[in-house]
Structure formats: structure tokens, C-alpha cells
Amino acid sequence: MTLRARVVVTRPSFHLDLDLTVAPGEVVALLGPNGAGKTTALRALAGLTPVDDGHITLDGRPLHTLAAEDRPVGMVFQDYLLFPHLSALENVAFGPRCRGVGRARARRTALEWLRRVGLEEYAAVRPGRLSGGQAQRVALARALAAEPRLLLLDEPLAALDAHTRLEIRSRLRRHLADFDGATVLVTHDPLDAMVLADRLVVVENGTVVQEGAPAEVARRPRTDYVARLVGLNLHRGAGAGSQVAVGEVSFSVADPVEGPAFVAFSPSAVALYRTRPDGSPRNLWQAVIEGMERHGDNVRVHLEGPLPVAADVTPAAVAELGLTPGQPIWVSVKATETHAYPA
Amino acid sequence: MIRSRRRPHRSQGRPPWLLLLPATLGIAFLVLPLAGLLVRAPWPTMAERLAEPQVLQALRLSLVTATLATLACLLLGVPLAWLLARVTFPGRRLLRALITVPLVLPPVVGGVALLLVLGRRGLIGQWLDETLGVTLPFTTAGVVVAEAFVAMPFLVISVEGALRAADTRLEEAAATLGASRMTVFRRVTLPLVAPGVLAGAVLCWARALGEFGATITFAGNFPGQTQTMPLAVYLALETEPEAAVVLSLVLLAVSVAILASLRDRWTGTA
Incomplete structure (x- = not known):
């Protein structure tokens, strides 16, 4: 499930040119200041933002030619974007249903995922009644239930308060360790990146300025931004x-x-x-x-x-x-x- | 929705007469005719007048045609609103302007235009008549067509507004889960804008119910076939003014009921 991508997005005031390789089971964090192009890169991988140039391949299969709905990609959005009119269970079952799984089996799969994130008893609850941490876990379950080969997480912990963040961070780390596909995580928080990722890719002004293992990046920063972070x-x-x-x-x-x-x-x-x-x-x-x-x-x-x-x-x-x-x-x-x- | 909090009372002085006087006249102008309708209504004979076959006939025809017209508007108008709100194509602004023309067009002109296109000698009407044997003008189906023509812009505008206000990122989330655009529309978009669709449908139904000009021009005025309530009111006024008052009261009651059902939505207060 190796992801190889070069993503080029040009806007009037912004140019993104990013090379990215992610091995199966590896978690790569795109770390950078706001406006560096991290989220744009993630959206490009998901097929939500068109790329102007470059390529995206997953295990040698081209992804950039596919529409978003045809890519084997799961995405957890910053504010989760759970469907407000569906229960937690229906939210998680949405992906399997779209991939052609029958209603009963999709519900069983969804229930199993809710159990894995510890929210079995919230199956019938609408997202509006979930806490931030619970919504985050449902969003993760929803993304994983569709059996993606590439998991994308956009600031997965940014919307949580400090206490919940600590708990969700360690839970998320376990789930990411269990996931055998490639994972790309976007964050501006160095602690999230250090804890969750196997490798950091620091992005500034649309380009990669440094990459390496978290300890290596922390010890040998190469830009003022990274130095300030660590x-x-x-x-x-x-x-x-x-x-x-x-x-x-x-x-x-x-x-x-x-x-x-x-x-x-x-x-x-x-x-x-x-x-x-x-x-x-x-x-x-x-x-x-x-x-x-x-x-x-x-x-x-x-x-x-x-x-x-x-x-x-x-x-x-x-x-x-x-x-x-x-x-x-x-x-x-x-x-x-x-x-x-x-x- | 954020409710504006009640401002702390501060002494503002007396409202100026120059504004208060025309405002009071405005209230009288809007409320007095309705009050007059209630005052002059033949209350003692109301029940038997309501039970008259012509009244019931016109009422039933109005309700049926307005409902059918609303269904037709939903069937065509919701996809049209989606197209305007979600698909970028050249000439979209022009198309939106064209679609809202029936909103400001005098309904009689709409009726004439319908006759020119769907009439027996019309551009499409002639073909419909000859090949399919379908005649629209001066039939109950013609009433539905006239009402739908006039009422559809209300639905399209209402639904398009709801679509633009809905969070399109939820649709993106659905796409990343493998939903095709049709599935996204059916399972995410439509449930999200359901309140807007409902409001649009009620508005559309009310407009269809009150339709006069296009109906009488395109469908004529045949009791039991094309004579809807507004047409019956107008005709009764010449022969039997008391009957016109009764019919008007029925329409007023329906309008007030609609307003009450939409109160939260339109006035923004619970």
C-alpha cells in the first residue's frame, strides 16, 4: 500500500508543490504553520481539490485519475463532518453501504467499528448529542469502516479541549498502529505530530522544508519555524x-x-x-x-x-x-x- | 439561529408624528379590508352557503390542482435548484434570471405565453394534440400547468437558497466515503435541505391556490373543470356578492393557516 505522490496546486497567491512517499502501515505527519498548504495537500490526495500537476499512486495504481468517490481513501475532517440527520451507527455504515455492502451487513460492520472505538452504546445517538471526543471517534470509525487503503486525518485533535485531547491522542495512536494502510496526518501541533507519526514532513509556503523521524527533526531543526516548534x-x-x-x-x-x-x-x-x-x-x-x-x-x-x-x-x-x-x-x-x- | 437579545430599555422620546401617522395608515390599509371581509360575511347563512355544490366543487378543484401543481414543481424544481446551486456552467446566471421571470411577469401574460406554446395551435401544443391526442388548454390539466408555471419560481428560489446555505463539506465527506453524486444528493443533500424544500413547497402551494390570471387565460372558467376558487370569487362578485364573501373567507382561512405553519420560518420568532 505504498503511497507515492507529487501534488502541485497553483492558486493566484499560493503555490503548493509536495513530494510524498508513505509506506504501508506508516504514519506520516504533515506539520506546518497555518496556510502552509497542508490541508490543500490532503484534499488533493482525497480528490476534493483538483491538482494542476503531479501524480498520486497507491501500490502502483494511479489515483489522480479517479473521482473522490472512487478512491480507496478514508478521511477524518477537522470538525468531523458527521451527517447530522443520521445516527452514529448510520454514519459509520454510510461508507460500507456506498461500497455496495448490504444493509444488514453494513450495520454489523458499523457496530463492530463503534465497539472498537468504545462507543457501542451510542449507536442510536445523533451527532448533535455527542461530545467532541465522541464525535471524533465516530468520525474515525466512519472513515475506517469504508476499508480505505489510505487514511487522511486533517487536524484530528485540533477541535478538542486539552483534557479530551490527551485521551483521544493515545486512543488514536492505538488505532493508527492497527491500521495497515498508509496514513497521512495534518497538524500544526508538534506534540500531536511527535506522538502520532513515524515520520514528520515539515511544510512551509507550499514546499517541504524538512523531513525525518520525529526525534531527528526535534534534535536538528532546519528552519526557524521548526526550531520554534521544538x-x-x-x-x-x-x-x-x-x-x-x-x-x-x-x-x-x-x-x-x-x-x-x-x-x-x-x-x-x-x-x-x-x-x-x-x-x-x-x-x-x-x-x-x-x-x-x-x-x-x-x-x-x-x-x-x-x-x-x-x-x-x-x-x-x-x-x-x-x-x-x-x-x-x-x-x-x-x-x-x-x-x-x-x- | 441567533436571537437578538432584548435591548436594555432606554428613553427614546416620543416617536415623531411624521413617521407614526403614515405607519398607522399603513396598518389600517392592510388590516381593514380583511376585517371588512369578516364584518360583512353572512354569518347566519354561512354553513349552508359553504355546503353549496358550486363552492365545494371550486374548493375541491382548487385543492387538487394546487397540490398537483406543487408535486410537479417539486419533481422539476428541486433538481433545477440543485443544478443552479451545485453545478458550474456557462450561462448559469442568465438561466437563473430567466427562471425567475414568471415571478415578476403579470400572470395574464404567462397565460398568453402558455397558450402560444401549449395551445392547440401552439408550438408544442399542436404536436401534443396531433401525435398524442393530449389537449391542455381549457382542461383541468391546463389549470395545473398554469399554476405550476406561476408557482415554480417560488420553490426553485427557496430550495436553491437552502442548498447554498447547506454545508457542502458534508457532501465532500460523503464523497470520500464512496458516495456517487446521486447518492450524495439522495442521502445527504436532500435530508439536509428538507426544511427548505418543505417551506418552498408550502409557498408554492399557496401561490398555486391563489392563481387567477394565468389560469383564466390558459384554462378558461368552466365550473367543475377549470373554475378554481379565485375564479369563482371573481364571478360570484358580479352575480351574488355574498357568495363571493364566503369564498373569500375560505381562501383567507387557508392563507392564515399557511402563514401559521410557516411562522417560525419566515418571521424568525418562535
């Missing part, structure tokens, strides 16, 4: 062995690198000093405090200067150093916690 400082510089020059600041790094390189470090690896510290002059520069905000148990300090950097310090340190916005400060980053990799 909470790292990211800078581009020139590598020469164990030195990377970023503007006028020279970084000592743990892993040697040559040529154009990224330097990434966590805000917690940044140390602040009122006076210039003794010892190593590397990874050291003078900056100005731009602003401060609460960040978990710590305080996040935004620094201006040769490099815009975020630093996490304890509230005690803020008091001790007497940090105030506009104040000049010395900044250093531990070399052992500075990762460098080719750009």
Missing part, C-alpha cells in the same frame, strides 16, 4: 572543524562540521553573567535584554545583540542578576550542548 535556538553559520562562525560570534561545537552549518542549542544551555566571565572566550558575547516572560517554572529571557537568542533562567537567577529589559549582559553557551550539523 523550542531550540537555531542559527546558520560557517563551519570549520569544531568552530562555527555565526556573524561575529564563534561557537565551539561538540560535533565537527565543515562549510555552511546550523548551530542549535536549548535555551536552558544559555548562561547569563553581569560581568565578563573568566576562562574560555568562546561561545561568549555581549547582548541586551529585550524582554522577559514566564516559561514553565523558569523565566525566558529574550536577548538582542549580535544574535537573537532565548535563554531560560530560574526566577532566583533573575533576582540575583537583577535582570531588567534594556540591560547589557554577557551570554555564553556550553559547547557540549551546542549541536552543529551541515546546512
Whole structure:
């Protein structure tokens, strides 16, 4: 059930050109900011948005020539789009009925799917009376009951409150693990993507800017957007062995690198000093405090200067150093916690 | 639907006479004729007048033809509304304009136009008459045709509005589940717009029931065959004014009943 797709959609103010390969049983998350083209890509795969160029094949069978209703695709929409005039059971039985299954068998299949998502007793209930989490599970059951070979999920958890989200996320993860077809998931939430997906594809402005295993993407971001998502400082510089020059600041790094390189470090690896510290002059520069905000148990300090950097310090340190916005400060980053990799 | 909350009362001063006076006249103008109908009605003899065969005949004919016309409008009008709302094709706006012409056309002109096309010597009527032996003008079927012609735009506009307001993404969801466009229409679209179709049908039925101009032009005025209530009212006025009042009251009662059934939908209040 390998999905191979190149999807090109051109609009007056927008251009999407996406290459995507998904192995059977694999869950790929399209991660990106709003308006990056993730949902458009998903709709193109489903056949709901026409593509201007490209191809979509599932196990070598072309899909892009088929109408939406003829594609072996199941889709879970962001706001679920359950049919309001049908019961939960009839909603789930809708797909099998459309694929030519008899009424009685379709109802049995639907009931089995409702049991799998734990909503057997809600079979006769209309969607209007379901909670958000229940509606999401019915929507998943409805998509899977049609026996798709490709499952598409558009922001499946975005409409849920924080508590429900946690529970539904782990349930969804189990169901996705049981599904043997290809799955493409769209989200702008890095946590959803990390938990649910085997592989991340980061999309910005209609193109793939980075892809890889969640841990790999989290450790080695390649764009400012990804760096912000995973909470790292990211800078581009020139590598020469164990030195990377970023503007006028020279970084000592743990892993040697040559040529154009990224330097990434966590805000917690940044140390602040009122006076210039003794010892190593590397990874050291003078900056100005731009602003401060609460960040978990710590305080996040935004620094201006040769490099815009975020630093996490304890509230005690803020008091001790007497940090105030506009104040000049010395900044250093531990070399052992500075990762460098080719750009 | 979001109900507008009652605004906190604030002193607004007295409404200006320049607006209050014409508004009061307007109310009188709309309500007094109906009140007059009630006042001048021959209440003591009402029961026996209602039971007169001509009255019952005209009433039955009106109800039957209006209902048949509404069914014809549903059969043709709902798919037409779907076409206008869901399929993009060149000339769609022009077509929509053409379809609404009977809405503003004087019904007599509609009757004349129908005669020219479906009359015995008409473009299609002649062929119908010669090959199928079907004659429409001056028959009960002709009444249905005239009423449907005048009333169908009401249904089409109402249903098209409902279709445009319905969430088309539900139809997309159905398509991803393997539903063909016909299945989508039957199992998703139609149930979603059912209230709009019902409202359109009631409106269409009311319009058909009150139809006069096109009916008398195209179908004539034969008691028991083509003489519907409005035609009977008009004729009775010349010979027997009291009978006209009775017939008018019956139509008024039907209109009020329709308005009551649509109250929630049209006035937006429960």
C-alpha cells in the first residue's frame, strides 16, 4: 500500500508543490504553520481539490485519475463532518453501504467499528448529542469502516479541549498502529505530530522544508519555524572543524562540521553573567535584554545583540542578576550542548 | 439561529408624528379590508352557503390542482435548484434570471405565453394534440400547468437558497466515503435541505391556490373543470356578492393557516 505522490496546486497567491512517499502501515505527519498548504495537500490526495500537476499512486495504481468517490481513501475532517440527520451507527455504515455492502451487513460492520472505538452504546445517538471526543471517534470509525487503503486525518485533535485531547491522542495512536494502510496526518501541533507519526514532513509556503523521524527533526531543526516548534535556538553559520562562525560570534561545537552549518542549542544551555566571565572566550558575547516572560517554572529571557537568542533562567537567577529589559549582559553557551550539523 | 437579545430599555422620546401617522395608515390599509371581509360575511347563512355544490366543487378543484401543481414543481424544481446551486456552467446566471421571470411577469401574460406554446395551435401544443391526442388548454390539466408555471419560481428560489446555505463539506465527506453524486444528493443533500424544500413547497402551494390570471387565460372558467376558487370569487362578485364573501373567507382561512405553519420560518420568532 505504498503511497507515492507529487501534488502541485497553483492558486493566484499560493503555490503548493509536495513530494510524498508513505509506506504501508506508516504514519506520516504533515506539520506546518497555518496556510502552509497542508490541508490543500490532503484534499488533493482525497480528490476534493483538483491538482494542476503531479501524480498520486497507491501500490502502483494511479489515483489522480479517479473521482473522490472512487478512491480507496478514508478521511477524518477537522470538525468531523458527521451527517447530522443520521445516527452514529448510520454514519459509520454510510461508507460500507456506498461500497455496495448490504444493509444488514453494513450495520454489523458499523457496530463492530463503534465497539472498537468504545462507543457501542451510542449507536442510536445523533451527532448533535455527542461530545467532541465522541464525535471524533465516530468520525474515525466512519472513515475506517469504508476499508480505505489510505487514511487522511486533517487536524484530528485540533477541535478538542486539552483534557479530551490527551485521551483521544493515545486512543488514536492505538488505532493508527492497527491500521495497515498508509496514513497521512495534518497538524500544526508538534506534540500531536511527535506522538502520532513515524515520520514528520515539515511544510512551509507550499514546499517541504524538512523531513525525518520525529526525534531527528526535534534534535536538528532546519528552519526557524521548526526550531520554534521544538523550542531550540537555531542559527546558520560557517563551519570549520569544531568552530562555527555565526556573524561575529564563534561557537565551539561538540560535533565537527565543515562549510555552511546550523548551530542549535536549548535555551536552558544559555548562561547569563553581569560581568565578563573568566576562562574560555568562546561561545561568549555581549547582548541586551529585550524582554522577559514566564516559561514553565523558569523565566525566558529574550536577548538582542549580535544574535537573537532565548535563554531560560530560574526566577532566583533573575533576582540575583537583577535582570531588567534594556540591560547589557554577557551570554555564553556550553559547547557540549551546542549541536552543529551541515546546512 | 441567533436571537437578538432584548435591548436594555432606554428613553427614546416620543416617536415623531411624521413617521407614526403614515405607519398607522399603513396598518389600517392592510388590516381593514380583511376585517371588512369578516364584518360583512353572512354569518347566519354561512354553513349552508359553504355546503353549496358550486363552492365545494371550486374548493375541491382548487385543492387538487394546487397540490398537483406543487408535486410537479417539486419533481422539476428541486433538481433545477440543485443544478443552479451545485453545478458550474456557462450561462448559469442568465438561466437563473430567466427562471425567475414568471415571478415578476403579470400572470395574464404567462397565460398568453402558455397558450402560444401549449395551445392547440401552439408550438408544442399542436404536436401534443396531433401525435398524442393530449389537449391542455381549457382542461383541468391546463389549470395545473398554469399554476405550476406561476408557482415554480417560488420553490426553485427557496430550495436553491437552502442548498447554498447547506454545508457542502458534508457532501465532500460523503464523497470520500464512496458516495456517487446521486447518492450524495439522495442521502445527504436532500435530508439536509428538507426544511427548505418543505417551506418552498408550502409557498408554492399557496401561490398555486391563489392563481387567477394565468389560469383564466390558459384554462378558461368552466365550473367543475377549470373554475378554481379565485375564479369563482371573481364571478360570484358580479352575480351574488355574498357568495363571493364566503369564498373569500375560505381562501383567507387557508392563507392564515399557511402563514401559521410557516411562522417560525419566515418571521424568525418562535
